[in-house]
Structures are given as C-alpha cells and as structure tokens.
Amino acid sequence: MGLDVFTVSVMTAVVVLVAGTLFLLETFLRKDETVGRIWALSFLAGMLTSVAYMIWALDPSSIWPTALGNAAFVSSAGCMWVGCRRFNERGILIAACAVAAGAVATFAAALIDVARGDWAGAFVMFILIAAFAGLGAGESFSGEMRRNRNAIGLAVVLAAESLYYVARTIVFVTQGTESALFRTWFSTESTSLVTVVLTIVALLTTSILRAGLAGVRGVSVTSDLQRTDDGVLRADSFARLFGELVVRAGVRGETVGVVSVRVDDLPQITTAFGRGEAESVATAWRQATRRAAPTQSFVGEDGNGGLAVALLPSSPSEARHVATSVRDAVFDGVREARLSVLPIVTVGTAISSRRGITTEDLIAVARATAGETGTDVVDVDDVTPSAAR
Numbered sequence: 197m198g199l200d201v202f203t204v205s206v207m208t209a210v211v212v213l214v215a216g217t218l219f220l221l222e223t224f225l226r227k228d229e230t231v232g233r234i235w236a237l238s239f240l241a242g243m244l245t246s247v248a249y250m251i252w253a254l255d256p257s258s259i260w261p262t263a264l265g266n267a268a269f270v271s272s273a274g275c276m277w278v279g280c281r282r283f284n285e286r287g288i289l290i291a292a293c294a295v296a297a298g299a300v301a302t303f304a305a306a307l308i309d310v311a312r313g314d315w316a317g318a319f320v321m322f323i324l325i326a327a328f329a330g331l332g333a334g335e336s337f338s339g340e341m342r343r344n345r346n347a348i349g350l351a352v353v354l355a356a357e358s359l360y361y362v363a364r365t366i367v368f369v370t371q372g373t374e375s376a377l378f379r380t381w382f383s384t385e386s387t388s389l390v391t392v393v394l395t396i397v398a399l400l401t402t403s404i405l406r407a408g409l410a411g412v413r414g415v416s417v418t419s420d421l422q423r424t425d426d427g428v429l430r431a432d433s434f435a436r437l438f439g440e441l442v443v444r445a446g447v448r449g450e451t452v453g454v455v456s457v458r459v460d461d462l463p464q465i466t467t468a469f470g471r472g473e474a475e476s477v478a479t480a481w482r483q484a485t486r487r488a489a490p491t492q493s494f495v496g497e498d499g500n501g502g503l504a505v506a507l508l509p510s511s512p513s514e515a516r517h518v519a520t521s522v523r524d525a526v527f528d529g530v531r532e533a534r535l536s537v538l539p540i541v542t543v544g545t546a547i548s549s550r551r552g553i554t555t556e557d558l559i560a561v562a563r564a565t566a567g568e569t570g571t572d573v574v575d576v577d578d579v580t581p582s583a584a585r
Contacts, residue, residue, distance in 0.1 A: 202253040208388040209246035216243040238275035244268040263306035277332035284339030322365040330358035349401035407471040434496020446551035453547035455505040456562035484529030542566035548576040
C-alpha cells in the first residue's frame, strides 16, 4: 500500500531534522571553521524545508508554506556549494549573494505562480537546485577537495541531486505533473525517498570533512594578521607576509626560502581512529613545527594538511638544516604525544634569489619536493618556469 503525502513528509522531516540537529549540535559544541558553519546553515535550511512542507501537507491550500519551503530548499543546496568554495579557500561573497538572490526569486516565483497550486514556483526551484548542486559537485572535484578522498561522497551526493533535478525539470516541462513518468519517478513521494538517502550520505561526508579540517586548522583569532589559537598564521595572512618578504628579498638579491611540512593522511586518520586522535596528531605536528622554526621565520597554513615555514637562509645548507630540524622536531613531537598512530610527515624546501619569483612558485616547488627524508632543497632559479608551477 502506498504512503500518503503527509506520512512521507513526516518521514522525510524526521530524517532531515535528526541529521540537521546532529550537525548543528556538533557546531555549537565545538569552535568551528567557517566551512562547518556554512554547512550548518545548509542543514538548518533543510530542516526549515521539511517543517514547511509538513505544514503544506496539512493545509495544501496555503501558499506560504510552499513558498517558504521552496526558498529554503534552494538555500540548502546553495549553502552546500558556498561551503565547498570556502573549503577550497575561494571567495564566497559573490556565491553567497547568488544563493540569497536565488532564494528570494524562488519565494517570489511561488507567490506569483499561485495558480499552479501544489507546484507553484516549482520550475524556478528545480532549475536553481540543479544549478547550485551542480556547482557544488564541480567544486568538490577541484582544489583541496579534489585531493581529499573523503570529499568523493559529497561530490557524488551533489552530482546525483543535480542530475535528478535536471531530469525532474525536463519531465515537469515536457510531460507535466499528472503524467505516469512524473508520478512514478519525480513525485513528492519519490523525491522524499531520494532526499532521505542523500541527506544521510551528506551528513556523513560533511561531518568527516569538517572533522579533518578542524584537525588541520586551528581556530582563527580576529586581528590584522589572522592567527589560529596555536599561533599559526592563517593562509591569507601568511601569503601576504611571505609575498612581501619575497619582493624585498628579490630587490636586494637575498635568498628567500620556504619549507613545506605536510601531513596528508589526517582525513584517513580521522576515518580510521576518530576525530580526537586526528586532532591530537595535528596539535603535535603544528606545535613541533612552530618550536623548530627559526626565530626570524614565520609559520603559516598551507591548505589542508600543510604548514609552510618562510625564512631567509644564507645558503642551501642552512635551508636544509632548518628543514631537517623541523622534520626531526615533528617526529619527536608525535612520538612524545604517545599517539596510537604515526602520521606520514613529508618535508620539502625551495629557495630562490631571483627577482620576480612568486610565492606560488616557491610553495609549489616545496610541495612537489616534499618527502619523508626532508633533506631535498630545490633552487627554483635552476628550475624552468613551467616546472616550477
């Protein structure tokens, strides 16, 4: 026997509300990254969607629950995309404005298209959900998320949501809501089942991603130069300082260098041993790197799983000595912490005295050079421009 719309709405609401509550509760209980807060907004919008549609199921004649639910649904998909952009350390202002505009347009479309009844504003909603979910999937396959295997699940969820709504839009326009094809595969009941599955997978993947991210990054402290609570410069602040150092060193013909210290298996440690163990590894690694860095150097974040130490070495041998000291300090720090797992730590160093060299070139070469020995130092001046990128 088939389930009625109200029963399906309640079932979907229970799953979404539980998932959203879990994610929000973790957000409130811990100091979280911007990424986690944006994804929490996505789950909060999903919860609002479920409540609005449940009210609509009780009173289908009222247009306000439909308009509110549609706008919240679009916001939920859009916030997932914005969160992915923030994870990849890209600008989010324009994306956030686009999501806000999309939500307003969806709400207005439902009120304008009130004659369609239950499907008021559905076309605009379908198009925007497909677009935002597709953008989120594309973002999940690029940048830092592309290098994080735990992001595959979220990418698949967003891609599946986008494709489903593309298909739903096509059938909605060409066949109508009363067609057998739409009723079988794209009705409210069918979509609710799809939503339940995607919500559960999205909860798991975003929780894992956020846990790994929180272990890698500290909590930011607002200041002119933003630092985490353990004293490491945030990526944008480090890039600004390092950029100024590179320019001044280039003008004077001095050698500038960067040591890349990476622990790329933190997401795997989170999955296998839990967030607590991953955070302990990250704490030991970050503290050891700061202790071992020379007094006149500065340490900053370099993406997910990476730290960079900017310095002015007098020679390649001094740069190698700093890199080796950092490597040994990290290994000692991890061992002294008596952790149940030893992370894979890689260290690489790049130096240059050429005017016009960019921070991106130096960091890229240091990353590419990173190995477990930590003794390799590459002079970027001897590397072709294409190889340095």
